[in-house]
Amino acid sequence: MKKYLIMLILPVTLIFTIGCEDDEVDKCNDLTETANEAQEAWTAATDSIATAAACVDVIAAFQAGLNAGCDQFSQDDVDTWEYYCN
Secondary structure (H helix, E strand, O other): OHHHHHHHHHHHHHHHHHHHHHHHHHHHHHHHHHHHHHHHHHHHOOOHHHHHHHHHHHHHHHHHHHHOOOOOOOHHHHHHHHHHHO
16 A cells, blocks of 8 residues: 555655756746846946946846856856946
8 A cells, every 4th residue: 555655646746846946947047037137237228327226236136046046146246246336
């Protein structure tokens, strides 16, 4: 009986595990897209006020990616943007 329960539970567990990994990948892809959009806004900024606002957005986007544990983001990225923006 235990053997059959394990056979039923194992596939369900794998499905949930794979689903969670996909959610994490989607989340990181969304955060990467947000960071790219923030960088584009920073590049397009034409005055110091717009540039300062865009800097805040870029740093926040990179920090969010780092906090989420996405491989695309590092503390060096955040530090670099903070250096350029301050």
